[in-house]
Amino acid sequence: MARYSMGFLVALALCACMLSALAARDLTDDSSTIARHEQWMAKYGRVYSDAAEKARRLEVFKANVEFIESVNAANDKFWLEANQFADMTNDEFRATHTGYKLPVGGSKGQKMTGFRYANVSLDALPTSVDWRTKGAVTPVKDQGQCGCCWAFSTVASMEGIVQLSTGTLISLSEQELVDCDTSDNGCGGGLMDNAFEFIVQNGGLTTETNYPYTGTDGTCNSNRASSSAASIKGHEDVPANDEASLQKAVAAQPVSVALDGGDDLFRFYKGGVLSGDCGTDLDHGVTVVGYGVADDGKKFWVIKNSWGTSxxxxxxIRMERDIADKQGLCGLAMQPSYPTA
Known part of the structure; x- marks a missing residue:
């Protein structure tokens, strides 16, 4: 029979205790993740088809939470949260909640030649602008699981210029664009410039109340669409990759922009001034409704999104402006455009 010293037995016992503790910690961590996922499901009303789907979603949720917590631990300028998209993979999210699509070839095609704010002096611009406080921005809307961000961006910038031109803020119909604008592809994606052109040719848009949003592709209801509530005369592009020109335009009216909305920094954003390493794969249309300067001196854009108020x-979202990359944070300076009245 083998003989062991008292010291060896003590060390062996300590090792066993340590392994048990590690196992218990891992179990606790798993239990904590499961509990957190259950709480998240209850908060957002998420129900899965079966146990296998729930287990798969739990793993996606866990990976997303780890990313969120790592970002939050690394900076104090902005923060992320496990929001309603936390159980979706990045590919799934991009496929259902974005929708900005350039034509084949990656170009908007015909370019608007005019930029009416070209000769505006930057020194003459106000330090901050917020079109929400001027009554030119309707409440935040929610595109749901329909890839028609392009319609929401188009409508938001149009609502702004109509209010600035007429003094009346009207909530206009995204669904009319989804159903009737055949130059775009409804929930399958589209382009704000195309939508502006459709509105010009169509003689305007009707109200949200008259042609309410359904979040699905539908057949154009010509009876509802024939009742135009507001119109625009045309549209122009802001010079690409030029945040100074974008500031000139935003100082005058809300502006539609495209950005990388599928980037996880943007997807899980909760508050603060977003900065850092964001992608430039343009897939999401939003609307810049102002700009300002934070208490720490960081310049930012104020952007209206279409993912609901939660x-x-x-x-x-507030996003850092005047960054070193000419394309702007998440590519927001690459393809800006706006309607004209």
Missing amino acids: WGEDGY
Whole structure:
């Protein structure tokens, strides 16, 4: 029979205790993740088809939470949260909640030649602008699981210029664009410039009340669409990759922009001034409704999104402006455009 020293037995016992503790910690961590996922499901009313689907979603949720917590631990300028998209993979999210699509070839095609704010002096611009406080922005809307961000971006910037031109803020119909604008592809994606052109040719848009949003592709209801509530004369592009020009335009009216909305920094944003390493794969249309300067001196854009008020800062995001990359944070300076009245 083998003989062991008292020291060896003590060390063996300590090792066993340590292994038990590690196992218990892992179990606790798993239990904590499961409990957190259950709480998240209850908060967002999420129900899965079966146990296998729930287990798969739990793993996606866990990976997303780890990313969110790592970002939050690394900075104090902005923060992320496990929001309503936390159980979706990045590919799934991009396929259902974005929808900005350039034509084949990656170009908007015909370019608007005019930029009416070209000769505006930057020194003459106000330090901050917020079109929400001027009554030119309707409440935040929610595109749901329909890839028609392009329609929401188009409508938001049109609502702004109509209010600035007429003094009346009218909530206009995204669903009319989804159903009737055949130059775009409804929930399958589209382009704000195309939508502006459709509105010009169509003689305007009707109201949200008259042609309410359904979140699905539908057949154009010509009776509802024939009742135009507001119109625009045309549209123009802001010079690409030029945040100074974008500031000139935003100082005058809300502006539609495309950005990388599928980037996880943007997807899980909750508050603060977003900055850092964000992608430039343009897939999401939003609307810049202002700009300002934070208490720490960081310049930012104020952007209206279309993912409901529970996302971000009551449906809005502040994003760092005048960054070194000419394309702008998440590519927001690459394809800006706006309607003209």
